Amino acid sequence: MLLNKLTQQFGHPTQSLIGWLVKRFLEKKNWVLEANAAKLAQIQPNNTVLEVGFGPGLGLQEALRYLTDSNGKLYGLDYSEYMYKTATKRLQEQIASGKVQLILGSVEDIPLPDSSVDRVFHCNCYYFWPDLKQCSAELHRVMKSEGLMVATINLDSIKKNVSKGLLQGKTWQPELYMDALQATGFKDVHIKDMEHRNFNSAMMLDKLTQQFGRPTLSLTGWVIKKYLERKNKILEENAVNLAWIQSNGVVLELGFGPGLGLQEAVHHLTDSKGKLYGLD
16 A cells, blocks of 8 residues: 555656655756756757646746746646645745746646747656656647757666556656657657766766855855865955055955955045945
8 A cells, every 4th residue: 555655656746745756856866957958958948848647846947947948938747735735935036036837737738839948858657647648639739830849858767666466557768758759740759868966966066066156045055155265265355455445445355255354454544434245
């Protein structure tokens, strides 16, 4: 019974203890596949993009990095109410602005117009669909003729889940999905085998690069903050000393980071008219 419950939750997480565990699993294990799907989809700044099976919203966040144009639009489709609520909370600002629209529904009946989407991506979900051909046909309907779709899976992990009984039937086999896509009008359908370890390394490096430029409230962001506090202290202090700050000066530091340079500058602003601004 527990195995059956777990299998159901992987395909359709609900607001429950097992559903919460599945959500945490997806957040930990799927983000590399989600990020690579968004990257491989070659999303352009003004594209209309659809993610199918968005789960907790990690792939949606990645896609937003590329949709920098005001005309860029992102849709997410998932049939789990729990995942819908989770992703809505994660992306509430972008949803409020109209940049993102989340849809609670099935791939069998996507509530979008014909030929309206430039890019589609999804991760580890097609084998949960009730009818591969029907869902493939619906995806083909909403995509523009020059559109591109990318699906990423961790095949080794899937095979392990099959051996444990967590996945039933044969719909997990990529060849069956490829057949369904080709039968419903998709062209140039192919599989690209990529080493999962290289996936992880590349995405970790990409995440680290992002964090150096714009640290966020996260584990990687905290590591960057500690690094800046340790390595940038001398540079910050020297920048302040070389700026010849006068006691009554008005000073601006750009990219103040954890605030070491601001602390140093304050020592020079001893007059009551002295003012210090920081921009980051």
